[in-house]
Amino acid sequence: MKRFPIHSLAAVALLTLASCAAPPPPAPPAPPPLAHPAPLSADWRDWPVSAGGWRYGAVAGGSLASFGEAGVGATKLTLRCEKATRRIFVSRAVSAPVAGQMTLRTSFGAASWPIESDAVPTDSGQNAVAIRAAADAALDQMAFSRGRFAIEVPGAAPLVVPAWAEVGRVIEDCRS
Numbered sequence: 001m002k003r004f005p006i007h008s009l010a011a012v013a014l015l016t017l018a019s020c021a022a023p024p025p026p027a028p029p030a031p032p033p034l035a036h037p038a039p040l041s042a043d044w045r046d047w048p049v050s051a052g053g054w055r056y057g058a059v060a061g062g063s064l065a066s067f068g069e070a071g072v073g074a075t076k077l078t079l080r081c082e083k084a085t086r087r088i089f090v091s092r093a094v095s096a097p098v099a100g101q102m103t104l105r106t107s108f109g110a111a112s113w114p115i116e117s118d119a120v121p122t123d124s125g126q127n128a129v130a131i132r133a134a135a136d137a138a139l140d141q142m143a144f145s146r147g148r149f150a151i152e153v154p155g156a157a158p159l160v161v162p163a164w165a166e167v168g169r170v171i172e173d174c175r176s
Contacts, residue, residue, distance in 0.1 A: 040158065044105045044150045047160045052076060054166035063173040065166035076159055077151060078127070079167060081174035086134040088174055091127040094156050102130040103152040104138055106145035106163075111138035115153065128153040134174035143168035 040047050052069040062081035068074055078091040090113070092102060101112040113130035132139060142149050145163045152158045 044158070044160070045107070045148070047150065047158060049148055049160050049162060050076060052161070054162070054164045056166040056169055063170050065170045067161050077161055079170045081134070081170050083174060086174050088132050088134055088136075088139060088171065090130045090132065090151070092129075092151050092153050092156065092159060094126050094128050094153060096155065097126060098128045098154045098156070100154045102128060103150075104142060105150040105152070106138075106141040107147075107149075108141040108145065111141070113138075128156075134171060139171045143171055 050067075052067050054065055054067050056065045057063065059080065062083040064081070065079045066075045067077040074093065076093050078089070080089045080091070081087075082089065090102065090104075098115060100115055102115050104111045104113065113132060115128045116131045143163060147163060148160055149163055150158050150160045
């Protein structure tokens, strides 16, 4: 019987063990393609309500209702009463200055308001602002719209918000 040198047996054992190694893990899957938001329905009442909620409070010279996400800090929409002049400032957060018309959509219909200031700096960026007399009937339509209303400004996605009591409180504060 022929004998093999010990180092040959060790090499054969190592080669056998090496051939038992697990295959490399599969490559990670390719990232999904960038999804574009689904186009909005022609009927604004089918648009999704924006995430967030309303907050109400007194401010110097009037009151304020702001809509945004708790904990995120970015206010998306503000209604501020300036009691001395009986005016309401409707401010929509925007990422860049805008000009033109702010459109309000309610279950009663639509109203367009000129944007008075297209770049009012705030803690959360810029705002497109429409200034309305507290007696403006469209403000009542906003407060009493069936469940929601929408605010649109050029160059920004529409904002659909719930018609909660905070909206009506600011309007009534400015009228009394």
